[in-house]
Amino acid sequence: MDLDTVRTFVAAADAGQFREAAAELGVTQQAVSKRVAALEHGLGVRLFARTPRGAELTIDGQAFLPHARELLRVAERAVASVRAGRRPLRVDVIASRGAATGLMRDFHRAYPGTDLDVVMLFGIETALAALRSGTIDASFRAVAMPGRPLPEDIESVRVLDEPLQLLTGPGHALAAARSVTVAQLAGHRIWMPGIAPGTEWGAYYDDLVAEFGLTIEATGPNFGSDVLIDTVADTPALATFMSERTRLVWPAGHGLRRIPVTDPMPVYPHSLLWHRDNPHPALATLRAHLAATGAGHDAAGTWRPGWVLPR
Template identity: 80%
Template structure:
């Protein structure tokens, strides 16, 4: 199969017009028409119908489109596999201050000879798509959420349980506690403006709220961690959750308190994900490192959602 013809078909399907596809591919409109005509002859079907608005997919074209995308992803992975040893290992860590950033800093210290590119992708779909296209080699996510299965070619293993702590200002009613049973948080306002609806961390907190009757508010714009810390420090009625391994710096005048949560301790389950056909030689080194430093907690004294994957038997 002519991969350029398939790539041209996908570009035309996305653009809805041969002219726009030609501009995107930096070829002539005539070249686009010839490639698609050749592809149609090879498949024995019509893929497009010309309309006054442009080009619309036929029923056969609609059926072929997702398969064509997969063909291109496979081709891109094949090309990347022969160049993998000559490029840095690309890893998505979601954010620069969380527990996963600490894991990757530890990996870099242990293996300074490995070139490393760190990226921060926002959502699960983007990260999984980047894994499948070869744009990244690994990502860290909470996986297993019902209704959002991973593609069969994406593998994962749980590598870190991160305990949640309650962060309060000095005037909060719970600020003097040395630790807090999870049940005592019911009735207190927990403000987390960074929760994105539809994200894996939103699913985690939805389940936490449902099981323990907590009040978590995600209202208002998310101005970042500094604004969150300022507000919590100045507002006695608000607290927030923070991962125990999350590194944040605030003014000494804020008087913020990080209070362990117990009985049970809610933990956020981080897994590393990768594409099963990824041939980057450093990916295996990363997975071995993560297996060696994998950190879980006593399941009898912790809480995770029911959909959290189990720890691998040999870790």
């Protein structure tokens, strides 16, 4: 149903005259007559009876009028739902306990009036498809994986280089160390069941292993961080990598240690991705906030894979 004809019908019903309706709508009286006639033809009924006093609603016109008003209200709500700045900014943070979630919490505290929807998508291909379809407005990722350059319509900016730490239980051989070098980790079993082949974090740890000769085991089902830290706490032979800003809570009896890694310090790069044609005003606000509050990257003494985009 053509909403212009419905809008014209309501204007004519309210004015009681086609001439006044035409003036209100900024069209000719003939245009009003044609639109009403088209609507009547489509409905198969007469909506107005022409009288010397103007145009009066027929019984069918009276029945249709409240529904016509509701159609226009629904149309206005539909337009408002996608009008720039009226819908929440949708951002993919990958996981609830990671650094990206912390960055978005900081943004929300700085801009509490900005409506946000936070989602968690698994792989970068899924995130890219969501950005290109408009399902999300932005995504935090490590870009770009080897052999997978970003599409030309996707923009990115580095926002954080996050140091890795070694997480051990109290019985681990390195538990008492204030820091450990990458070379000291050679020969130790580092258990990370959350590494999935084909992901950007999988590519990151593949390069870390190849560069420094480490032993990372991704065996066994991934039951989440709670089971991971329980196992590490109880198994002196196992350690795991944990990003510096990953938020974890564990029982005091676990005696877990978070130990900085140095010489060089491995850092996990976080970039913000978005579609270059995305008009959401809060996206620009988020980018400016991250630029103003973010730490520098590629600092001396740090390591990250060579495929990570420099910008």
